[in-house]
Amino acid sequence: MWITGKPCAGWVEYGEEKPTQKAVHADLGLVDAYNLINRITLKGLTPGKKYGYRVSSREILAFEPYKMSWGDRQDSEWFYFTTPDPKAEKxxxxxxxxxxxxxxxxxxxxxxxxxxxxxxxxxxxxxxxxxxxxxxxxxxxxxxxxxxxxxxxxxxxxxxxxxxxxxxxxxxxxxxxxxxxxxxxxxxxxxxxxxxxxxxxxxxxxxxxxxxxxxxxxxxxxxxxxxxxxxxxxxxxxxxxxxxxxxxxxxxxxxxxxxxxxxxxxxxxxxxxxxxxxxxxxxxxxxxxxxxxxxxxxxxxxxxxxxxxxxxxxxxxxxxxxxxxxxxxxxxxxxxxxxxxxxxxxxx
Ligand SMILES: [Fe+2]
Known part of the structure; x- marks a missing residue:
């Protein structure tokens, strides 16, 4: 999850060492856009494994029915996390x-x-x-x-x-x-x-x-x-x-x-x-x-x-x-x- 200060469309890039996959959140067929709070679930990860990720947002300047006006894109640093493992020894x-x-x-x-x-x-x-x-x-x-x-x-x-x-x-x-x-x-x-x-x-x-x-x-x-x-x-x-x-x-x-x-x-x-x-x-x-x-x-x-x-x-x-x-x-x-x-x- 992350928050932006302006309405954006957001996504996550992730992979084991470098970005190989991209995820967004969609609900009822619509990908989240023009929102400030971002909540994206990465699916199909392996338990107990280290992954890298970064989050990105691109500002939406105008959201018209048949024309989008996009602003700047910002990317986070590349961070790492380890997925929880129900079978871990400790x-x-x-x-x-x-x-x-x-x-x-x-x-x-x-x-x-x-x-x-x-x-x-x-x-x-x-x-x-x-x-x-x-x-x-x-x-x-x-x-x-x-x-x-x-x-x-x-x-x-x-x-x-x-x-x-x-x-x-x-x-x-x-x-x-x-x-x-x-x-x-x-x-x-x-x-x-x-x-x-x-x-x-x-x-x-x-x-x-x-x-x-x-x-x-x-x-x-x-x-x-x-x-x-x-x-x-x-x-x-x-x-x-x-x-x-x-x-x-x-x-x-x-x-x-x-x-x-x-x-x-x-x-x-x-x-x-x-x-x-x-x-x-x-x-x-x-x-x-x-x-x-x-x-x-x-x-x-x-x-x-x-x-x-x-x-x-x-x-x-x-x-x-x-x-x-x-x-x-x-x-x-x-x-x-x-x-x-x-x-x-x-x-x-
Ligand atoms: Fe209390």
Whole structure:
């Protein structure tokens, strides 16, 4: 995906070493044109393979019925990425949360990660205080991440409660792409079955702050029904590790409605499905909360957004061992976890 400042037609050239193929996006027979937001899917790529690509846009000066007037063309640099591989032996990722419109935190927190070579980055909610316009998304997220990694390494945006606030909240989905094109989804990469949930707002739907314009109870219930079916799938049950990533924690997060509703709906399914790990944010108090009577899984909460409270979480997993480390913004390791797979795949 990329954004242009003027109406354009856009395309992607890609190949293993040099551009050998070209892709556009067409819908109902029409190739996208005269748009600002570009979203093109490359099809038929091989898992676990390195590809190069560049994106190009050509300005459309006038779009008349029988005459086009074309302007300048701009090409990006040639970038590389590696396609995800569900059968990879290892997977590694980074989690950032609760940045709250402080884009300098991205570069600072990622600078603490030794040799940034992880497969992906999860943005685990509350990247913004509220959503105002496209320029905020560009200045506070897309440009800083583009300079740091996102031309090469993908990120997945887990929505936090603050992404649901502001006049631009309903445009959020135009700018980000997730598996299944939803805010809640699952996917397998290497030995981990990932589940991302969208925990919604933190107060009850009827709270005056929302003026009758939110409906998160039914949305969380929809996700609970999906999750109940998900934990019964073979893909879920055969994965060496099952990791859930969502913004509002089920515990250690006060007693407001958002937390309590997530606890009521999701926690029994997390316990029943024997998830290995839950990673959250939201409380601004970092911590690793071990398995107890209520949650039969370790609950990791990243901190933020102020100095001395920000964290970056790194995780690596192979088929036997998952290792998590949480670094505070002064570089001190403030928590770690080592988990053995409890779901060894049966030998064939
Ligand atoms: Fe939050």
């Amino acid at each position: 997977v590694s990722w980074i989690v950032l949360n609760d940045i709250h419109d402080r884009p300098a935190s991205f570069s600072h927190l990622l600078s603490l990660v030794n040799e940034f070579s992880q497969d992906m980055v999860f943005l685990n909610g509350d990247m913004f205080d509220f959503e105002t316009d496209q320029q905020q998304i560009i200045d506070h997220l897309l440009n800083p991440l583009g300079e740091l990694f996102s031309t090469t390494t993908p990120f997945l945006f887990t929505r936090g409660n603050h992404e649901n606030r502001g006049v631009f909240a309903r445009q959020h989905g135009l700018y980000f792409e997730n598996p299944d094109n939803r805010y809640y989804f699952s996917f397998r990469q290497g030995p981990v079955h990932f589940i991302v949930l969208d925990t919604g707002e933190d107060k009850e739907d009827s709270h005056e702050a929302y003026q009758g314009l939110v409906a998160f109870d039914v949305y969380r219930e929809e996700q609970a029904r999906w999750l109940a079916a998900e934990i019964e799938t073979t893909a879920y049950q055969q994965a060496p590790f099952r990791v859930v990533i969502m913004h509002i924690p089920t515990f250690e997060s006060g007693d407001w409605h958002g937390t309590m509703h997530c606890r009521e709906l999701f926690n029994p399914l997390f316990n029943k499905g024997k998830i290995d790990l839950l990673i959250c944010g939201h409380t601004h108090r970092y911590g690793i909360h071990p398995i107890n009577e209520e949650h039969h899984y370790p609950l990791v909460i990243g901190g933020g957004p102020l100095e001395t409270r920000r964290t970056v979480i790194t995780v690596t997993a192979d088929t036997n061992l998952l290792e998590l480390a949480m670094l505070r913004d002064d570089g001190v390791k403030v928590g770690e976890l080592k988990l053995n797979s409890q779901h060894r795949r049966k030998s064939p």
